[in-house]
Amino acid sequence: MQMQRRWIRLALVTCCLPAHAAAQAQPRSYQAPYLVSAPSIDGRLDEAAWRGVPWSDAFVDIEGSAKPAPTWRTRMKLAWDAGHLYIAADLEEPDLWATLTTRDAVIFHDHDFEWFIDPDGDALRYFEFEINALGTVWDLFLDKPYRFGGKADNTWTITGLRSAVHLDGTLNDPRDRDRGWTIELAIPWAAFADGGRTTIPPTPGSRWRINFSRVEWDLDVIDGGYARRRGADGKLLPEHNWVWTPQGLINMHVPEQWGYVEFLPPTRTP
Numbered sequence: 001m002q003m004q005r006r007w008i009r010l011a012l013v014t015c016c017l018p019a020h021a022a023a024q025a026q027p028r029s030y031q032a033p034y035l036v037s038a039p040s041i042d043g044r045l046d047e048a049a050w051r052g053v054p055w056s057d058a059f060v061d062i063e064g065s066a067k068p069a070p071t072w073r074t075r076m077k078l079a080w081d082a083g084h085l086y087i088a089a090d091l092e093e094p095d096l097w098a099t100l101t102t103r104d105a106v107i108f109h110d111h112d113f114e115w116f117i118d119p120d121g122d123a124l125r126y127f128e129f130e131i132n133a134l135g136t137v138w139d140l141f142l143d144k145p146y147r148f149g150g151k152a153d154n155t156w157t158i159t160g161l162r163s164a165v166h167l168d169g170t171l172n173d174p175r176d177r178d179r180g181w182t183i184e185l186a187i188p189w190a191a192f193a194d195g196g197r198t199t200i201p202p203t204p205g206s207r208w209r210i211n212f213s214r215v216e217w218d219l220d221v222i223d224g225g226y227a228r229r230r231g232a233d234g235k236l237l238p239e240h241n242w243v244w245t246p247q248g249l250i251n252m253h254v255p256e257q258w259g260y261v262e263f264l265p266p267t268r269t270p
Contacts, residue, residue: 164184
């Protein structure tokens, strides 16, 4: 119920999804180059392998341009080779904060970074991944979106995942101002074997549906530590949802609204 409450604020949103989808701008696209040499996964993003890989456009509010622009910049990179999908992310952040250390905890209760992938683009059988600044991950699989009765399968695990975060600042210390954090992931293609009718690994020129999200909370300093901000009624203030391509509503689980990644052949660059 926590996951559904986060993404669907009103019960009426389900019946309005087609109208929302029709009104949205064209989804963003990204061309992922094929890497000749793989990056080391240390979270720093300073390897030669990443230098020719372009940064994405900056993330926007999940509801689109009608909402205020995010306070802090978020951007990502994608690349691939025969063995892995590589993801890099760069998040500006003045208050590095994370508390969760158990795998498959509800990571978006912290600041986090997330990706969503639907390999065959049919808006069914898709994958979700979340990571916080401690490097704690939550990986899950959905056979269909929640609005159609989908249920999260937390037993899905990315076997062979390599992940790392690098902090440019101090974690959980309100006494200073931090600069941000970076994330680096290497995901074996075998992890996507249950993603429907598609070739694994992808063939050059093929496209998958994909989106990225960042959850950011307003924080207060209480007893020398960070705590999520509460309103006058004592309830937590809503989180900020910043995404690569806008969804048009506060719900990441509308795969029809995700963007596209095109897997370039070894001889092409973006």
